[in-house]
Amino acid sequence: MEKLKVILIDDETLIRKLLRMKIDWEELGMEIITEFSSARKALEEVQKWDPDIIITDICMPGMDGIAFSEECINLMPKVKIIILTGHDEFNYAMKSIKIGVSDYILKPIKAEVIAQTLWKTREKIEKEKNYQVEYEKLAAQIEENLPLFQESYLNQVLLESVTSEVFCRKMRFYQVDLHPTSQEVQIAVLEMMYANKENRSNEEDQNEMILHIKARKLTEEFFAGDAYVLFCKDGFGRIVILSNNPQVPLNDCLELLRKMLITRLKCYINIGMSSKKVGYSQITTAYKEAVEALNYKVVEGKNCVICYEDLANTVGSLSVEEEKLWKEVKIYVSAGRREQAESCAQVLWESASREGYKNGYKLRNLFIEIVSWCFNEAVKNEFSNQKEYQQRLTKVNERSSGFVALEKYMLECIGMLTTEMAAKDEKKNGSMIQDILVYIEKNLSNPDLSMNQVAEQFYISAGYLGRLLKKKTGKTYGEYLSELRFKKAKELLEATDLKGYEIGEEIGISDPHYLSIWFKKMSGYSLSEFKRQNEVQKMKV
Incomplete structure (x- = not known):
């Protein structure tokens, strides 16, 4: 220095x-x-x-x-x-x-x-x-990597909605310009693929990575003259275009972009486009719409731009009763109740078949909606069998897939997802109940160790705690706690010279009179009688 x-x-x-x-x-x-x-x-x-x-x-x-x-x-x-x-x-x-x-x-x-x-x-x-030197180095690294941070943040916002205020603040930090007066957003998701995806070699996989890099570069160059258009890559490697410019006719631009990419890259291109949303808090919703539109490529075929608004007009609305059934299916699936989920899905399918869906196109769309939802839930929960949903999704465009076959594939997806949800819930609950049992044992000396107190500690309802405990131990909370205290009291009587009131303090029963009554009820002996019995047994040994 x-x-x-x-x-x-x-x-x-x-x-x-x-x-x-x-x-x-x-x-x-x-x-x-x-x-x-x-x-x-x-x-x-x-x-x-x-x-x-x-x-x-x-x-x-x-x-x-x-x-x-x-x-x-x-x-x-x-x-x-x-x-x-x-x-x-x-x-x-x-x-x-x-x-x-x-x-x-x-x-x-x-x-x-x-x-x-x-x-x-x-x-x-x-x-x-x-x-200061370290700070300047770090600042330089941040500056250099701002595009990566920006892309990572955009990818996060696609899946988890944030308020418009938070989004604006983050974009300012990442030095990204947003429209000065409009918060209108529209999203497109662009997917590329080669003609033959079967039996791919490592070299072909590498070529596909190069394809995505070239497509991203060409896409950014295509929109270079349009301000307030952002880009990122989603979790599936697809190009996501976020337009914050009301003056950009996104649909027309995407048609031109599709033709240009097909010509230049010699590959299949499918693009799903959301409806226009107002407010950056709607980015997640717009992304879901774009993905849902993209999923309809199995109906529309390859090399197309699919608009969510057009899709909504052609799908046909479910009746009030069918919407209720669809919500019930989702609830049963999320709860891991397979039999009820499949039964409810079957009733929904039969109802849709009766209510004017027999022209085929609309019924196939219902199939796509259900299986796409299953696929998205599998992705969100990071389940390993995501490809199985995609494989069944492609069945909708096969000639051999009649309505009976589609119903079968749909029920298979519902069944798979419900089983995965149940397993996940079982693992989560198993870990939680184990933590609860450890907590109860460690806090046995607390005279206020009520079911409500324990439930609050784990941010669950007392009723839910009771059900978990009953399922794990076969006992109610009161029965389990009483047996645990009795076991601890016996251990202390056998291994220590603690007085009765001291034992009561150790097991959370501070009233000596109640302790005597409770112990006699549990064992048939008073505390002193139990201790004498134990000493006699030791002498015999």
């Missing part, structure tokens, strides 16, 4: 000479670059000298050291100022700490004290400079 630059300020020449002579400045890695007898004169020239450290007397004519320090720190916030003060000025000097003075030294001046103070100040400066 370079030598630190020091300025001395004192109206007494002798003090300045003593400071020069008594301190080994070379050893400290410092040099005195100038000195002043007047604080006011020093303040006029201090920025020109750009010192690291200033040593100043507190009491000087014209401008004292406190006033100088305050104005100097305003001019040069990083400079370290050390005040020289006498005992009678000590309380006054303490005020200097509040304005940012680094340290103070009491007169009479002692060389070792000054050297220690200067060394401590040097360490502080080095630490700050190292911190």
